[in-house]
Structures are given as C-alpha cells and as structure tokens.
Amino acid sequence: MPMLAWNQIDTVLLDMDGTLLDLHFDTHFWLEWLPQKLAERDGLSIQEADALIRAEMDRTAGTIDWYCLDHWARKLDMDMISAKREVQHLIAIRDDTLPFLDALHDSGRQVVLVTNAHPGSLSLKVERTQLDQHIDTLISTHEFGVTKESQSLWQKLQQHLGFNPARTLFVDDSLPILDAAQAFGIGHLLAVQNPDSKQPHRKVEKYPATADYRELLEAIRAAPIKV
Numbered sequence: 719m720p721m722l723a724w725n726q727i728d729t730v731l732l733d734m735d736g737t738l739l740d741l742h743f744d745t746h747f748w749l750e751w752l753p754q755k756l757a758e759r760d761g762l763s764i765q766e767a768d769a770l771i772r773a774e775m776d777r778t779a780g781t782i783d784w785y786c787l788d789h790w791a792r793k794l795d796m797d798m799i800s801a802k803r804e805v806q807h808l809i810a811i812r813d814d815t816l817p818f819l820d821a822l823h824d825s826g827r828q829v830v831l832v833t834n835a836h837p838g839s840l841s842l843k844v845e846r847t848q849l850d851q852h853i854d855t856l857i858s859t860h861e862f863g864v865t866k867e868s869q870s871l872w873q874k875l876q877q878h879l880g881f882n883p884a885r886t887l888f889v890d891d892s893l894p895i896l897d898a899a900q901a902f903g904i905g906h907l908l909a910v911q912n913p914d915s916k917q918p919h920r921k922v923e924k925y926p927a928t929a930d931y932r933e934l935l936e937a938i939r940a941a942p943i944k945v
Contacts, residue, residue, distance in 0.1 A: 722908065729879070733889060733890040738815045740811070745917075754767070755796075782859070785860070811847050825943060832866065834860075869898065908926050908927065909924075909928075
C-alpha cells in the first residue's frame with residue numbers, strides 16, 4: 719500500500735485517462751480503430767496508416783497538438799469526435815474510481831480533474847460516465863494552451879486554483895508528467911500501475927503507486943480535513 723500523509727493533503731488533482739478512466743478506450747482508438755478507419759478511407763494498408771499516425775504523434779509528443787482533436791482533424795481531414803463516438807461504448811470508469819472520489823469528498827478535500835484531453839474529448843467522456851458529478855472542478859489544459867508536461871501549466875494552474883503545492887496530491891499514470899509536477903513542487907505524488915485494463919500492471923519504483931484506490935480509503939477517512 720502506498721504511504722501518503724493524508725493529514726498534510728488538502729487538495730487532490732487527478733488525471734483522467736488511465737487514472738480515473740480505463741485507458742483501454744484511448745489505446746484502442748489511437749492504435750487500432752483510427753489506423754483501420756484511415757486505411758479504409760484512403761486506400762492504405764493498416765501499416766501505412768499506423769505509420770502516418772505514429773509519425774505525427776512522435777512529432778508532437780508533449781505538446782498541446784498531441785492532444786488536440788482540432789489539430790488531428792486538420793491533419794487527417796476527419797471529424798475526430800464522430801470517430802470517437804463510433805467506439806464510445808469502450809469508455810469506462812475504473813472500478814475503484816467512484817469509491818476513491820467519494821472518500822475524498824467525504825473527507826472534505828478539494829477534488830480537481832486536470833486533463834490534457836481536448837475539451838471535446840472531455841465532454842464526450844463526461845457524457846458517457848457522469849464523472850463531473852463526483853468532482854468539484856474539471857479542467858482541460860487546453861484552457862491554458864500548454865500541457866501538464868510544461869512548468870508553465872503548473873504555474874498557471876496554481877494561480878487559477880490557488881492551491882498550496884506542498885499540501886496537494888497529484889495522481890497520474892504518466893511518469894514524465896509526475897516528474898513535471900514534482901519539479902514544480904507538488905508535495906504528494908501517486909502513480910497508477912494499471913492504467914489500461916487490457917495490459918499487464920507496470921512496476922513503478924520512482925513514486926508511490928497503486929493498482930487499486932480502494933486500498934487508500936481507510937487512510938483517507940481517518941484523516942478528514944478540519945474546518
């Protein structure tokens with residue numbers, strides 16, 4: 719069980735894909751469904767379509783364009799939201815997410831979603847999951863024009879929300895993004911070992927890590943925020 723100092727945590731910042739939602743939807747969409755759709759439309763082989771998509775991913779990695787559906791729509795000449803809706807049945811909340819969110823709320827903590835996902839993708843996933851009913855504030859980093867990989871984002875986010883970095887927990891499945899949060903001074907960090915339900919659990923050594931938030935519930939409830 720990851721050891722977190724809950725008596726020193728007032729604010730919890732949470733990633734979405736792979737952290738609150740099963741990453742399988744995104745993995746399937748980008749690596750299987752989209753190459754197939756592009757190949758069928760443009761008369762390409764699956765390998766050619768996949769190579770085209772991966773080349774653009776490599777070119778834009780870590781930038782807002784990597785996550786921007788408007789960018790991909792222009793690049794591929796495709797309505798990306800409509801394409802995502804074709805496999806929206808795969809969008810799913812992790813089994814341990816709602817108990818985790820409810821425990822955080824019941825303990826008096828501020829709970830904020832901070833995702834690099836495009837607002838259109840965020841809206842689709844909220845529509846499918848009603849995740850917004852369990853979170854105080856939902857933020858797409860597109861509002862700020864930079865991603866969580868950037869120190870600029872963390873500065874803007876702190877100014878926007880007014881949280882105390884030393885008393886904030888950030889949870890994400892991306893180790894480079896956790897690195898960026900640590901560099902900014904976020905005091906408490908938690909990695910996700912099993913972002914995609916169809917993939918093996920990862921071994922994470924650099925940060926406290928979990929494969930099931932339910933192992934944290936007792937500790938969260940034992941350290942409520944004192945008003």
